[in-house]
Amino acid sequence: MRKFSRWLSGGAAVMVAVHALASNALASANVVPEIGPGSISAGLALVAGGVLMLRARRGSK
């Protein structure tokens, strides 16, 4: 059961990640999407840096 749930969650993670990436990377240029592709590096840098900092703060008690 644990193995099955591991596979299920891993597969779901891959599917969502792929689709989120593909829909952003291949969004039509005619319509401005909800998540602006021009700011993808800044947006991802902010969230990744934020996670690193928040988790670092948690460790320093």
Place this chain on the structure above:
Amino acid sequence: MRESTHEVQAPQGHGRCFGSHLPVPQLGLIALLVSELVYLTIRFDTQALDRASSPWLHLVAWSPQYLRLAIAAAIALLALRNSRLGVSSPPRSPAASASSRIAWLAVHLGALALFIQISAVVFDPARSSPHAAGWVLAWFLSGLCALVAWGLALAPRRVRLPQSVQVRRLMGLAVLLGVAAWLSGYATEALWRPLARYTFWAVSGVLGLMYPHVVSDPQRLVLGTPAFRVAIAPECSGYEGIGLVLAFLIAYFWIFRRELRFPGVLVLLPVGAVAMWLLNVARIAALIAIGSAGWRSIALGGFHSQAGWLTFNAVALGFVVVLNQVGFFRKAAPATSVTEHADSTPAYLAPFLVVMAAAMLTGAFSAGLDWLYPVRVIAAAWVLWVFRKSYANLDWTLSWRAIGIGFATFAVWIALVPSGPPGARWPAALESVPFFWAAAWLAVRFVGYTITVPLVEELAFRGYLTRRLMGADFEQLPLGLFSWSSFVISSLLFGALHGGFWLAGTIAGMAFAIALYQRRALGDAVLAHATTNGLIAFYVLATGRWSMWA
């Protein structure tokens, strides 16, 4: 002052010497394939085939779907490679690998040249229609040949038989997962339009609370006020934000699965999806309100492109706080797992993150020129001041070599970044304001570009990231410790941050890292960066090539 003035031995397992092994051929081949794909997607537009009469040409029009499928399978393969199913690399003969790699690369380039020629015919229905079946078959065969040759150039060695079964099983599983991901993505596209309809009604309700008269066309999903209205496209329905936050949460759950309590944390998935959808409703209502107030260019420019990222970041980081603080979502941690020393991560990262967040916020309320740029400088100065004691041990002595690296990087930047024709004395947006305000804005822009930007970026990339990539306990590693992987990855990420100037940005990142490695002084990297930016600023001011100062 510097953090490490003498030769420092890295803790075991961290850092390598300058000549350590890096899979340069493989990385080069991956970069080559990505460049080729970018070139092909820019040069050939599948929309040209949408109205082609031959059904054969519709097979080619589907090529973006093939690309999605390939990306899905590649990501699945990478994910599985690190799992228990992953296989270890067999021993190889470097000489044999090198010669066969070059041969397969030559085959790949030849097939690619043929593929481009055939594509030029196929993507022109007027030329290809009379013999569409033949041209499409040739298109598929040449493309397949180019891909197979690339794959063989990537891994030319013979895989031994016992492992080949494992490899086949792994690849088969990756393809299956990739197809499932692709199919689910394709199927969920059908949900975009219904979601757009729900979003339309929700925004309509919010606007009804704010305005006495709301303009609404449910057939075309057009909504707004008499002064300003927008069409809610499927891409704006909230689907992308929901997908991103779900991907973020699932990845977070996977990475930190050992410290999270399952299945309790899974409740955050629907909460995240609903939160993103509601925030998207608020985003569209705010956009219409901004446009209706007379700021059309801000509504359709900065706000439209930045607000989605701002809400995603707020929701994602909010969930990290919740997962860290709420005991219900965490397994009981042993008392010894909490570190006792002060963590200096915020001192290195906070200035950069505050500047990025400030840039997004001010960008959301600007159109074209970022009038609120001084907010970034003030925010950066404030955070640097807060953490000033943490920087006391960094070396800030003058280094002529660092200045030289800064000059060389400036030359590379000028050579690689398209500068455009010389322009006016002022950026077009500044022409309309009084001289004093235009000069004040430029002065603050100059200070931000030459002082605060080098400081916050070098603290984050060379001070933190180069060491963090070598180990979670980055503080135990001396500044300026070299490893090929951290050098290359941190420089590539630095380049990615510069958007369209990514190549120049990557080379600049490498140059500033080299400045750091020379004396293991972060001040040298800051000085090299500041020199480059100062020279670019003077160049822009002198020549009026404002497009370079993006």
